[in-house]
Amino acid sequence: MRLLHSLPLLLATALLSGCTGGSAADGEGNQRQTIRLAGSSTLAPLAIEIGKRFEERNPGVRIEVQTGGSSRGIADARTGAVECGMSSRDLKDSEKDGVRAWTVAMDGVCFLVHASNPVRELSEEQLRGIYTGRITRWSEVGGRDAEIICINRADGRSELELVTKHFGIDPREIDADLIAGENQQGIKMVASDENAITYMSVGASEYEARNGTPIHLLPLRGVEASVATVAGGTYPLSRPLLYVTSDEVAELISRFIEYSRSAEVDDLVKAFSYVPLQR
Amino acid sequence: MSLSSVDGRVLWLLRLMGAASCALVVLILFFLISDSIPALRELGPRLVHDESWHPRELAANGTYGMLPIVIGSLTVTLGAIALAAPLGLGSAIFCQFYAPRPVATVYRRLVELLAGIPSVVYGFWGLAILAPLIAEVLRPPGHSMFAGILVVAVMILPTIALISESALAAVPRATVMGAAALGMGRWSILRSIVLPSARGGILTATILGVARAVGETMAVVMVCGNIVKVPGSVFDSVRTLTANIALEMGYSLGTHRSALFVSGLLLLLTAIGLTLLVAWVERRDPLNGGGGTRG
Amino acid sequence: MSGLSLPTSSGTEERLVTTSIWTIALLVCGVFLWIVSDVVLNGLAGLSISYLVEAPAQGGRAGGILPILVSTLSILAVALIAAIPLGLGTAILLAEFTRRGGTFPTVVARSLDVLAAVPSIVFGLFGNAFFCVWLGLGYSILAGGLTLACMVLPILIRSLEAAFRAIPDEYRLAAAALGMSRTRTTLSVLLPQAAPGLVVGLVLGVGRVLAETAALLFTSGYVDRMPESWLDSGRSLSIHIFDLAMNVPGGEPNAYTSALVLIVMLLLINGAAAWGADRWVRRATGTS
Numbered sequence: 001m002r003l004l005h006s007l008p009l010l011l012a013t014a015l016l017s018g019c020t021g022g023s024a025a026d027g028e029g030n031q032r033q034t035i036r037l038a039g040s041s042t043l044a045p046l047a048i049e050i051g052k053r054f055e056e057r058n059p060g061v062r063i064e065v066q067t068g069g070s071s072r073g074i075a076d077a078r079t080g081a082v083e084c085g086m087s088s089r090d091l092k093d094s095e096k097d098g099v100r101a102w103t104v105a106m107d108g109v110c111f112l113v114h115a116s117n118p119v120r121e122l123s124e125e126q127l128r129g130i131y132t133g134r135i136t137r138w139s140e141v142g143g144r145d146a147e148i149i150c151i152n153r154a155d156g157r158s159e160l161e162l163v164t165k166h167f168g169i170d171p172r173e174i175d176a177d178l179i180a181g182e183n184q185q186g187i188k189m190v191a192s193d194e195n196a197i198t199y200m201s202v203g204a205s206e207y208e209a210r211n212g213t214p215i216h217l218l219p220l221r222g223v224e225a226s227v228a229t230v231a232g233g234t235y236p237l238s239r240p241l242l243y244v245t246s247d248e249v250a251e252l253i254s255r256f257i258e259y260s261r262s263a264e265v266d267d268l269v270k271a272f273s274y275v276p277l278q279r
Numbered sequence: 280m281s282l283s284s285v286d287g288r289v290l291w292l293l294r295l296m297g298a299a300s301c302a303l304v305v306l307i308l309f310f311l312i313s314d315s316i317p318a319l320r321e322l323g324p325r326l327v328h329d330e331s332w333h334p335r336e337l338a339a340n341g342t343y344g345m346l347p348i349v350i351g352s353l354t355v356t357l358g359a360i361a362l363a364a365p366l367g368l369g370s371a372i373f374c375q376f377y378a379p380r381p382v383a384t385v386y387r388r389l390v391e392l393l394a395g396i397p398s399v400v401y402g403f404w405g406l407a408i409l410a411p412l413i414a415e416v417l418r419p420p421g422h423s424m425f426a427g428i429l430v431v432a433v434m435i436l437p438t439i440a441l442i443s444e445s446a447l448a449a450v451p452r453a454t455v456m457g458a459a460a461l462g463m464g465r466w467s468i469l470r471s472i473v474l475p476s477a478r479g480g481i482l483t484a485t486i487l488g489v490a491r492a493v494g495e496t497m498a499v500v501m502v503c504g505n506i507v508k509v510p511g512s513v514f515d516s517v518r519t520l521t522a523n524i525a526l527e528m529g530y531s532l533g534t535h536r537s538a539l540f541v542s543g544l545l546l547l548l549t550a551i552g553l554t555l556l557v558a559w560v561e562r563r564d565p566l567n568g569g570g571g572t573r574g
Numbered sequence: 575m576s577g578l579s580l581p582t583s584s585g586t587e588e589r590l591v592t593t594s595i596w597t598i599a600l601l602v603c604g605v606f607l608w609i610v611s612d613v614v615l616n617g618l619a620g621l622s623i624s625y626l627v628e629a630p631a632q633g634g635r636a637g638g639i640l641p642i643l644v645s646t647l648s649i650l651a652v653a654l655i656a657a658i659p660l661g662l663g664t665a666i667l668l669a670e671f672t673r674r675g676g677t678f679p680t681v682v683a684r685s686l687d688v689l690a691a692v693p694s695i696v697f698g699l700f701g702n703a704f705f706c707v708w709l710g711l712g713y714s715i716l717a718g719g720l721t722l723a724c725m726v727l728p729i730l731i732r733s734l735e736a737a738f739r740a741i742p743d744e745y746r747l748a749a750a751a752l753g754m755s756r757t758r759t760t761l762s763v764l765l766p767q768a769a770p771g772l773v774v775g776l777v778l779g780v781g782r783v784l785a786e787t788a789a790l791l792f793t794s795g796y797v798d799r800m801p802e803s804w805l806d807s808g809r810s811l812s813i814h815i816f817d818l819a820m821n822v823p824g825g826e827p828n829a830y831t832s833a834l835v836l837i838v839m840l841l842l843i844n845g846a847a848a849w850g851a852d853r854w855v856r857r858a859t860g861t862s
Binding site: 285292294296297300303304306307310311314363366372386390391393395396397398399400401404406407408412433440465468481487490493494497521524525540543547551552554557558 | 582586587591592594595596598599601602603605606608609610612613659660661662663664666667668671678679681682684685686687688689691692693694695696697698699700702703704708724727731755756757781784785786787788791812813815816819820826829830833836837839840844
């Protein structure tokens with residue numbers, strides 16, 4: 001007994017955890033239901049907001065969103081580790097077995113430089129040169145006399161797959177200085193280094209640029225990288241943002257998917273600078 | 280003392296608990312090995328021979344050359360220990376033999392605080408302050424092996440300082456005072472008496488420093504740049520075994536996930552090896568090694 | 575022990591060494607002040623009561639850290655609830671019920687040495703494979719806490735064992751003379767005596783749990799919302815700092831503030847440990 005008296009810290013934490021445990025019991029009284037989502041870090045922030053709104057309309061439902069990349073999202077949906085995967089690229093043939101994909105919005109991939117970088121446009125040939133290590137200084141493409149800090153995306157990221165496919169290069173040919181994982185990390189790296197370049201979700205980049213992050217979105221093939229050009233279908237590097245579920249969808253999840261694809265969340269999709277579905 | 284029947288039952292309960300604590304090591308080893316087996320079986324020597332690290336879910340689609348990552352871990356560790364070992368030892372000597380008593384007390388407290396700062400805070404400092412500084416003063420991009428070495432060195436310095444200090448303190452005072460009475464200078468006493476007899480403890484301190492440096496994850500992820508390539512200079516980006524796991528575990532699948540467990544297994548075996556090394560040093564040098572590990 | 579008054583002899587080599595040793599000490603102090611002042615000065619700007627009691631918004635750029643503090647303490651509670659009985663039992667076994675140098679205690683002690691040297695990211699891998707996947711707990715506070723319980727076990731056992739070993743044998747002999755069983759002796763004589771030492775061990779473990787990041791990356795996950803059950807994912811303060819620093823553009827100011835909160839928490843805990851250790855030493859040596 002005296003031991004307990006000398007351990008107020010333990011008691012405090014035990015009490016505190018008792019509180020959280022208690023609220024869980026309340027939740028169970030209301031038959032708490034959880035929908036777990038995992039996957040693309042491009043779609044995740046939007047899914048979180050859609051989830052919050054869905055929770056408000058459906059008391060007792062909890063939407064839990066984890067990031068981890070598109071491949072992970074698709075795989076987790078296939079194995080049933082989560083109810084709903086998120087992907088920011090089309091499913092490959094090898095992945096289509098036993099799952100269904102639901103488009104939630106459209107997005108593109110664009111190249112980014114720091115806002116202070118005088119280079120405002122790069123040709124596809126120049127971009128290929130930068131990423132394969134043939135062009136190493138900004139002065140070679142009409143910029144400052146400084147080394148190009150080339151930031152690549154981690155293996156398995158959908159942007160890497162899209163870009164290498166678009167440029168017809170092998171991921172192994174890429175000669176980069178740094179690696180970024182999630183979208184936000186890449187944006188942050190470019191925003192904090194005047195000589196950096198990377199590629200990223202158009203929606204995420206436009207959202208950050210609009211909120212004052214010092215980045216500039218480079219046009220591709222002369223087409224401005226923006227929500228408008230992605231929506232209009234003129235931007236050359238666009239992609240769908242998908243939910244992935246197993247073939248058989250439970251009632252609650254199908255309601256969530258329906259809600260996510262409805263006009264009721266168009267304002268959220270636009271707020272994240274993605275392109276709402278054409279209905 | 281004889282054991283009553285209650286004692287007997289309690290003893291068995293306690294033994295069970297002790298065995299459970301022991302079994303944890305076996306359990307960790309078992310899970311790391313069992314999740315490593317797919318990669319070891321499918322890839323085998325490819326883990327060494329493949330020319331690059333481009334892992335995929337299916338073994339046939341990717342390349343799994345782990346060598347540059349192992350080299351990254353080794354270079355960062357060696358660099359950090361080369362910096363931190365002399366500084367840590369110097370710091371311990373300062374505390375024991377050079378600083379006036381009040382200064383030594385404050386200084387030791389400061390080193391202890393340094394030891395308690397979370398690695399993510401060191402990493403954040405490296406990311407926000409050190410890397411931009413290196414980019415500006417030395418060479419861009421700043422996120423580099425050099426930044427990693429500096430941050431890890433700062434992190435393991437307290438470990439080395441505190442453990443070698445307890446080794447220095449264990450040297451019998453009488454010997455030291457005797458030498459002083461003979462008119463030997465401070466450094467002569469240190470060099471010819473104190474340091475040789477504290478050798479075992481200092482070695483233990485260094486080995487434990489190596490163990491921490493090899494295992495350090497967050498700070499390294501944040502400042503090293505994480506490109507998988509054998510670094511050509513200290514200003515190049517590197518990726519370590521720990522960083523590799525932290526970066527890719529979240530989305531890895533199939534053979535890729537298994538290959539990450541292989542790197543985890545490698546780290547675990549390194550830890551076991553270093554522990555055995557410490558045990559060996561302590562057995563060979565029981566007088567001085569002993570105080571060390573109970574840090 | 576410090577401040578040993580050794581002769582300060584002249585000679586170039588002696589003076590050179592003295593200068594280098596002092597330079598090293600100043601260098602270490604300089605780095606310490608640099609890091610701490612950086613965190614404190616930048617962190618204070620954003621620190622306020624509302625930061626502690628609000629939920630994060632915009633990925634942590636705005637709002638506070640309340641759900642994160644709750645998750646952190648919940649993970650801590652799970653870790654302690656799991657580790658304390660096992661740690662206490664093993665420590666009592668090692669200190670009171672086995673002879674030093676026997677095979678079984680040596681095996682246990684060696685395993686603990688290994689466990690103490692295992693990098694935290696390896697605990698993360700193990701936790702993911704065992705708790706999240708094999709036991710099916712998923713990314714959750716429970717999985718994260720149990721992983722950290724494994725990690726702090728060796729530290730806990732060592733300091734608890736030391737607390738028991740520090741008790742003079744007279745207590746055990748007196749209890750035996752009164753005909754008390756060893757179990758009784760341990761529970762009603764030794765445990766109260768060792769209590770302050772136990773607190774020190776506990777506090778060391780708490781510090782280690784709060785500082786940990788790598789082991790939680792794939793066990794407790796990233797979700798920054800208020801957890802509602804043990805099986806919800808919860809983001810710890812250390813992971814919040816990591817995420818703000820790495821993944822949130824403009825996240826630095828709040829990363830500094832969160833780092834300051836974490837450091838202050840650790841300082842308070844370290845202070846408590848120092849205080850507890852002091853009391854323990856006084857009691858053990860009989861001075862007060």
